[in-house]
Amino acid sequence: MKVVKSAFKFKGGVHPDYNKGLANNKLIEALPMPSELVISMSQHLGAPAKCIVKPGDYVSRGQIIGERNGFISVCVRASASGLVKAVEKRLGPAGGKADAVILDTTASAPEGVEMLGDGPVLKPLDWENSSREELIARVEEAGICGMGGAGFPTSVKLNPPPGKRCEYLIINGAECEPYLCADHRVMVEKASRIRLGVEIMRKILGECAVRIAVESNKPDAIQALSEAFADISGNVEIVVLSVLYPQGSEKHQIFATVKRIVPEPPALPIDVGCVVENVSTAVAIADAVEKGEPLLERVTTVSGDAISEPKNILAPCGTKYSDLVQFCSGTKETPAKVISGGTMMGFAVPSLEIATTKTTSGILLLSSRRVFQYTSGPCINCGRCVRACPMCLNPADISKAVEANDISDAERAHVMTCIECGACSFSCPAYRTITQFCRRAKNSIRARIAAEKAKAAAAQNAAEKKEIQK
């Protein structure tokens, strides 16, 4: 095991105000079970899980309440025992509405209902003597998805299609988003669990080199990891990355750690022999396999200048933001903006009634002093966004095209490659909402493609009907 400095710097990137000092030395604290949980069926990327409980049902902790619904999907389990009060559409952290199970955790089990008991939800596995398939099945049934933000189903990622081999397992501990330090705390406090997760993943993926990527602004995490990994066998390195946003982006991290470039879409990291997993995901895998604990809780940073006591909280998935804020002794001033995630890529949400998911790495409450409302000016062609764009696009041209409603021009400028990291809007001196323009273009292109597909499918259906009639 070696600790090395990353020698490769991707083009672009920015240096936002990190504000990590608010919470990065706060120990992880467990939240007492809230009286109500709002467990969304859409906590991951891909198809939402299919809800299989109904109001009035009593569910026990760890019980499956949402079934995996498609290839890119994961199951959802009850984060606590309780009575299902309702199943209804609720606003999620990312703005969309999805089915959610509203759970009353104070209700006691009705008579005749068999409880799973306090023991492990799943049978603990002896990972060294388990087969690859058993381990993948465990990751799947534990409902694990990428916990860094995107929420891609982990069992899919750990099971590369035939003919593709993982050469590098990259463990993402960059956490480049401002304010957030959940992963940082996990690295400091749970380094040995990360190691176990890594060893299990290495068993699943076959012998591969391991790179653990951490930004240099987390020396205590690097220290903890290098102690935990000191005697690990095989090709393992801790790669210290320079502090640069978005160092945590999958493609950029692959470049910064192993100097491989993921080709243009639809290529995936596995096409260049890489699998990237977040540090918290590694811990979740270790818990699922060794302890038989499915992914029911996660560490969330609650921070921002309006929060009385910023904290890193271990809370069940489905905890309402209001409960987290209360646990932080409430607010010290009126929050003007509530953000799910960090300030660069997070989503502003309209209320504290929204609940956490498997991917909620942080929530921020910002006072009006930290909230910028502004009017955008015309583009002055300064090129700051072009220099900042880590995907090497021309955000200025894209924004002007979208402004003129010329979506096809934006598409020619490769807007679909945009990762919406926000570096362009961040650096624009005319305060243009460039990232938003990119999102607009991407949404309208996606809608167009979907409409074209639907039209083609309808035409095919009609043709088939004709065929039958003949």
Added chain:
Amino acid sequence: MKPKDISEHYVLSSSPHTHSHASVSRIMLDVIIALLPTTAAGIYFFGMPAVWTIAVCVSTCIVVESLCRIAMRREGTVGDFSAVLTGLLLALNLPAGIPLWMAVVGSVFAITVCKQVFGGLGKNPFNPALAARAFMLISFTGPMTTWLKPFWWRTPEAVTTATPLASMKGMFVSEATAQATMKAGEAGIPGLTDLIIGNMPGCIGEVSSAALLLGGIYLLLRKVITWHIPVSFIATVWLYSFFAGGASAHIQLLTGGVMIGAFFMATDYVTSPTTSKGKLIFGTGCGLLCMLIRQFGSYPEGCSFAILIMNSVCPLINRWTQPKPFGFKK
């Protein structure tokens, strides 16, 4: 940019929720600050006429910009300082002794015809100050090529003179002629120190290379500009004159508008390419055209025309030099 009253609801907006705090007005202000040394040098060498020219140009630009925005029923844009900068740049590109009404006409032309008719800041294809200077050079050729001597008030018998570039217009013909011209025009060509500090006739803001370099370094340090345009521009001028004209290449650099052009005029965001590669092409083109005009054109100075011509091909350069997305083969 101040937060509005937020009492009831949380603000909803698309990410990012933070900003680098760069702003257009701060950038313009930085350029104005960078121009202060050369402004001071111009005033030092040419006295009160320089002060009046600068004051008239800047104030005319501000007034005309406001009037234009009112006439167009658009929000005011004086606060972004771009009009102040246009006025200052125009003044620095005029001879100190220019009749003030001509400076007014030039400023009006710069703001209206060169900037606001296209829709204002960010939309103009040509650098407004340079386009106005070209317009004035054609309209008022005499006054625009009559140069006050530095410290003209000390020699009341001969107030005006030719610029060094005009004195050595023949430099390119042949080495021998160049030598002869140099000798003949000895009075017209200052020594190296004078060339650097700017003790020579010329436009108000173009004479002092030292002051311009100081401002240029400030812009580079503040990251307002990148090195690509100034370096490629200056290197091209130097190489061209070195191979075409011999030892006096430094004179080509230190006289005329090369220094102010390379650091302040060609680097204008709106009218120069966005990418580094594009900037190198642009700067090289400016330098080359500048020297071609100096050698073959009928004007002794070609810097402003060179930049204007390159302004016109800027969209084309941008098209050639679009960045390749990360991971794309082509």
